[in-house]
Amino acid sequence: MSTPEQSWFTEEHESSGSSIGFRVRERLHAEQTPFQHIEIYDSTDWGKLMVIDGCMMLTTRDNFFYHEMMAHPALFTHSRAKRVVIIGGGDCGTLREVLRHDEVEQVVQVDIDERVTRLAEKYFPELCESNGDPRAELRFDDGIRYMADCDPESVDIVIVDSTDPVGPAEGLFNAAFYSSCFKALRPGGIFVQQSESPLAHITLIKQMRSALRVAGFQAVRTLTFPQPCYPTGWWSATLARKGADLSGFRERGAQTKQFATRYYNAEIHKAALSLPEFVREELGE
Amino acid sequence: MSTPEQSWFTEEHESSGSSIGFRVRERLHAEQTPFQHIEIYDSTDWGKLMVIDGCMMLTTRDNFFYHEMMAHPALFTHSRAKRVVIIGGGDCGTLREVLRHDEVEQVVQVDIDERVTRLAEKYFPELCESNGDPRAELRFDDGIRYMADCDPESVDIVIVDSTDPVGPAEGLFNAAFYSSCFKALRPGGIFVQQSESPLAHITLIKQMRSALRVAGFQAVRTLTFPQPCYPTGWWSATLARKGADLSGFRERGAQTKQFATRYYNAEIHKAALSLPEFVREELGE
Numbered sequence: 001m002s003t004p005e006q007s008w009f010t011e012e013h014e015s016s017g018s019s020i021g022f023r024v025r026e027r028l029h030a031e032q033t034p035f036q037h038i039e040i041y042d043s044t045d046w047g048k049l050m051v052i053d054g055c056m057m058l059t060t061r062d063n064f065f066y067h068e069m070m071a072h073p074a075l076f077t078h079s080r081a082k083r084v085v086i087i088g089g090g091d092c093g094t095l096r097e098v099l100r101h102d103e104v105e106q107v108v109q110v111d112i113d114e115r116v117t118r119l120a121e122k123y124f125p126e127l128c129e130s131n132g133d134p135r136a137e138l139r140f141d142d143g144i145r146y147m148a149d150c151d152p153e154s155v156d157i158v159i160v161d162s163t164d165p166v167g168p169a170e171g172l173f174n175a176a177f178y179s180s181c182f183k184a185l186r187p188g189g190i191f192v193q194q195s196e197s198p199l200a201h202i203t204l205i206k207q208m209r210s211a212l213r214v215a216g217f218q219a220v221r222t223l224t225f226p227q228p229c230y231p232t233g234w235w236s237a238t239l240a241r242k243g244a245d246l247s248g249f250r251e252r253g254a255q256t257k258q259f260a261t262r263y264y265n266a267e268i269h270k271a272a273l274s275l276p277e278f279v280r281e282e283l284g285e
Numbered sequence: 286m287s288t289p290e291q292s293w294f295t296e297e298h299e300s301s302g303s304s305i306g307f308r309v310r311e312r313l314h315a316e317q318t319p320f321q322h323i324e325i326y327d328s329t330d331w332g333k334l335m336v337i338d339g340c341m342m343l344t345t346r347d348n349f350f351y352h353e354m355m356a357h358p359a360l361f362t363h364s365r366a367k368r369v370v371i372i373g374g375g376d377c378g379t380l381r382e383v384l385r386h387d388e389v390e391q392v393v394q395v396d397i398d399e400r401v402t403r404l405a406e407k408y409f410p411e412l413c414e415s416n417g418d419p420r421a422e423l424r425f426d427d428g429i430r431y432m433a434d435c436d437p438e439s440v441d442i443v444i445v446d447s448t449d450p451v452g453p454a455e456g457l458f459n460a461a462f463y464s465s466c467f468k469a470l471r472p473g474g475i476f477v478q479q480s481e482s483p484l485a486h487i488t489l490i491k492q493m494r495s496a497l498r499v500a501g502f503q504a505v506r507t508l509t510f511p512q513p514c515y516p517t518g519w520w521s522a523t524l525a526r527k528g529a530d531l532s533g534f535r536e537r538g539a540q541t542k543q544f545a546t547r548y549y550n551a552e553i554h555k556a557a558l559s560l561p562e563f564v565r566e567e568l569g570e
Contacts, residue, residue, distance in 0.1 A: 010295070010304060010306065017308040017330030018307050019307070020306075021303065022302060023304075045302030046302060199511070226484070226509075226511060226518065228517040228518050232518060233517060234513060234519075264562065265559075267560070271556030271557070274552035276548045276550070
């Protein structure tokens with residue numbers, strides 16, 4: 001990996017029996033933080049790669065799918081989100097998308113591992129270009145504790161942009177955490193969390209949706225989108241809303257948005273909420 | 286590969302610098318036909334794999350995305366397709382989906398390599414379950430010549446279910462072939478062809494759409510869908526119509542269809558036609 005010859009970085013995803021790889025020139029960085037093992041690779045066609053504990057986190061070329069879909073559907077569903085909390089999200093790509101919305105007055109991002117952000121600043125500077133925005137506050141702390149200590153009804157949107165539900169992120173996928181988020185949200189507030197692959201992790205999605213309802217959320221919807229660097233290449237986010245439904249969104253606002261996107265638009269927002277037949281059956285929708 | 290230990294079959298896709306692999310138990314079959322090299326693997330989580338010239342063609346577990354999206358959007362757009370031609374499609378999965386439509390009176394499938402179908406019958410018998418349907422005619426011949434010799438205005442839908450535009454399938458991606466298809470179609474007839482990954486092959490999609498218009502097709506639309514076993518995990522099909530538009534489909538028919546699907550439904554049909562922002566810009570739509 002440290003020679004100039006090309007090789008491949010491949011993530012073999014044990015539970016789904018599938019792998020995804022990228023042709024790389026070299027490994028630019030590797031470190032063990034108190035929380036996880038982080039690697040950065042330079043690839044031939046996908047820009048930089050960030051790998052955490054052997055799992056592909058993002059590439060320069062395809063992160064726009066994920067970051068746009070973690071931010072804009074929630075922001076264009078809320079009538080006017082002033083205060084947003086991001087749990088995880090250390091690469092700052094979701095933060096950048098949230099800050100594109102003028103109605104947002106404050107975003108607090110709470111990632112447990114400062115090193116993710118420091119490496120993103122170096123290797124994915126375009127994702128960090130809004131980190132100096134006066135509306136952004138970057139905290140490096142335990143997101144579970146942060147949400148538990150949050151003032152009740154003080155937040156409009158909580159975005160959980162975490163790694164898979166093993167290791168540091170495990171506690172972000174259960175009813176106790178969801179209850180903290182529910183309490184912290186204002187009425188009409190929206191929770192959104194990355195919810196893995198509909199093809200490979202449908203059981204997890206069902207468990208999440210059930211736990212969100214247990215925590216008090218009345219409306220729950222799962223949306224899907226392509227994400228080439230994640231197992232199966234197809235990913236999802238699950239939204240939940242406190243005391244309001246999730247059937248519509250500010251379609252006119254999305255159609256006339258004053259910022260550029262690469263994946264998201266109003267049509268894609270509607271499309272993402274359309275569930276394939278097997279997903280509909282599994283989720284009982 | 287021939288030992289009982291598990292290993293991985295990985296397709297390294299040179300032009301996109303990405304790879305996709307599946308954990309396999311063993312290679313069940315390999316042969317060089319007059320046209321191509323075909324392998325069959327037994328995988329741990331994805332059923333059987335068919336690999337042609339080193340490229341993943343299909344897996345038991347995920348072929349439903351592709352086969353349903355190659356068949357149903359075209360069939361539910363046409364008012365009443367009686368005669369359908371499939372060029373390629375030797376695994377018979379698209380044929381099976383087409384034959385689910387009662388209005389179809391005849392389907393002629395023309396694949397150049399009979400061995401693909403014989404191996405599908407053995408290793409993917411579920412895809413071949415409709416091969417004995419009296420409406421189905423399986424021909425093993427040159428699809429380019431078949432379309433050139435077709436009676437004018439004799440076909441309602443042409444489905445081009447081919448390998449990548451290199452090797453045997455190269456001649457299926459140009460205006461000369463599209464002109465044959467245009468001539469063979471009745472007014473209002475629909476052409477549909479797999480058109481690779483919107484992320485990795487947008488130039489090809491643009492060339493195809495341009496060549497289809499040169500051949501006389503007035504309306505052209507590209508739809509997208511997940512396809513985990515193909516490069517980037519995200520795939521497309523491009524539809525074109527002779528002398529009619531492609532803006533709607535028989536939505537009520539799709540909602541009340543009398544057969545089961547796993548991916549396709551009326552909502553997904555609409556969703557698939559929603560173009561991401563970067564695709565819309567690239568295609569000038």
